[in-house]
Amino acid sequence: MNGIFDSHAHYDDERFDADRNELLERIHREGVEYIMTIGADLPTSYAARELAERYDFVYFAAGIHPEQAGDAPENYLEELKALAAHPKCRAIGEIGLDYYWAENPPKERQMELFRRQVLLAKELGLPVIIHDREAHADTLELLRELRPAGVLHCFSGSAEMAKEVAALGMYLGFTGAITFKNARKAPQAAAVVPADRLLIETDCPYMAPEPYRGKRCDSSMLPRVAERLAEIRGGTPEEITASTCRNAKRLFGIG
């Protein structure tokens, strides 16, 4: 399948250390036209920038993930601003809220970084890439208040929430998790997202789709996600691939 846009990947991850370059070159040859590789703190944001500098088909996002909120240096906003000045930095992310780990770092700290980074993105005219794990109500409240452009990645909310997020003008990203046999909510949500708000992503090295579940994920597995979305929504996998590529290019200002 050609013309695939992987809108959320972590190719700086150490699980790619042994074969990163060969892998990226191969998946690009095999039809992955664009990759958005994403930082989760400052070091990984710099590593993402390095990949974007090496490959013309790779773009990057810089941000502090909620799990790293406790370790962010005091000057993190200045550092992110400097990273965002790079021509291939097309989003602030990933940022957001993660209440799965018993709210550690504390909610207040997560919310402070989330809010500040959303405001930074708005100031810079960039979209945000949002991580929301078991924090739907607080995430929605902030989106309603600040109205950023961006994507809720690895969407895990209800169909009702999906409709509201799309109505706020945001995009929704779906990973290999929608192919899992026990997936319930994500397919219901994926069914109601307007076609011009839908994105596909790997979140690699995590979230490998069936039949690769549990293995190291990479962008060459994205056709499985497109196939599953086509089953849920109707149409063909090729149509899903083409429309999600157009959507990601629009969101990230590419082409």
Ligand code: NI
């Ligand atoms: Ni991620």
